[in-house]
Amino acid sequence: xxxxxxxxxxxxxxxxxxxxxxxxxxxxxxxxxxxxxxxxxxxxxxxxxxxxxxxxxxxxxxxxxxxxxxxxxxxxxxxxxxxxxxxxxxxxxxxxxxxxxxxxxxxxxxxxxxxx
Amino acid sequence: xxxxxxxxxxxxxxxxxxxxxxxxxxxxxxxxxxxxxxxxxxxxxxxxxxxxxxxxxxxxxxxxxxxxxxxxxxxxxxxxxxxxxxxxxxxxxxxxxxxxxxxxxxxxxxxxx
Numbered sequence: 183x184x185x186x187x188x189x190x191x192x193x194x195x196x197x198x199x200x201x202x203x204x205x206x207x208x209x210x211x212x213x214x215x216x217x218x219x220x221x222x223x224x225x226x227x228x229x230x231x232x233x234x235x236x237x238x239x240x241x242x243x244x245x246x247x248x249x250x251x252x253x254x255x256x257x258x259x260x261x262x263x264x265x266x267x268x269x270x271x272x273x274x275x276x277x278x279x280x281x282x283x284x285x286x287x288x289x290x291x292x293x294x295x296x297x298x
Numbered sequence: 299x300x301x302x303x304x305x306x307x308x309x310x311x312x313x314x315x316x317x318x319x320x321x322x323x324x325x326x327x328x329x330x331x332x333x334x335x336x337x338x339x340x341x342x343x344x345x346x347x348x349x350x351x352x353x354x355x356x357x358x359x360x361x362x363x364x365x366x367x368x369x370x371x372x373x374x375x376x377x378x379x380x381x382x383x384x385x386x387x388x389x390x391x392x393x394x395x396x397x398x399x400x401x402x403x404x405x406x407x408x409x410x411x
Contacts, residue, residue, distance in 0.1 A: 212396070213396075214396045214397050216399075218400070223405075224404065224405070225302075225388050225390075225402030225403055225404050225405050226341070226388070226390075226400075226402045227402065228399035228400065228401075231397065231399070233397070267340075269340070273396040273397075274396060275395075275396030275397065285331075285343060285346060285356065286329075286331060286343070286346075286390065286392070286400060287343055287356075287357070288333075288340045288341040288342075288343075289340060290339075290340045291340055
């Protein structure tokens with residue numbers, strides 16, 4: 183499985199934008215880039231995913247580098263509720279019809295602290 | 299639509315006891331997984347399944363058994379609990395497509411004394 187590298191921790195102030203980086207230099211052409219976050223004492227929750235183009239949803243934006251070797255999760259206005267561990271994960275879509283293999287593995291993620 | 303349901307939420311076991319952590323999903327997802335998370339650590343994959351009757355080992359399978367007799371259920375069995383298995387356990391489910399999200403349960407906090 184292609185690996186991802188994220189900073190151990192980042193800090194932000196409330197209502198400021200946050201850019202969380204992820205390096206995935208060994209990404210393959212069929213790997214989808216997924217982001218999850220884990221709030222304290224909760225299970226992980228999906229944030230966003232993309233393949234080649236930048237993506238936006240109600241929670242965040244995902245900016246993918248042109249060579250796909252890195253990506254950035256953007257929280258446009260951080261709130262205290264956004265304090266969590268953020269995980270960047272690659273999912274291989276090489277299977278028929280874009281199916282993935284069974285494993286979904288997590289790295290250490292980035293601990294985001296948001297200051298009031 | 300309940301999503302992924304784990305039971306129990308909390309459990310205390312004595313060393314050597316056995317128990318089963320339950321996980322059920324009502325989204326007809328093909329893939330299900332079990333993870334453990336130790337304090338201050340990321341999630342480590344224990345076992346996973348790509349469909350009823352098919353299971354495989356993850357990173358840390360020792361001391362755990364799984365089976366997948368139905369699409370909905372994926373129980374995790376601890377045969378002889380050890381203090382090293384004290385952890386928070388998460389179950390997840392997703393479709394087989396790489397461009398869809400995974401759903402996680404709220405976790406089971408297990409303490410082995």
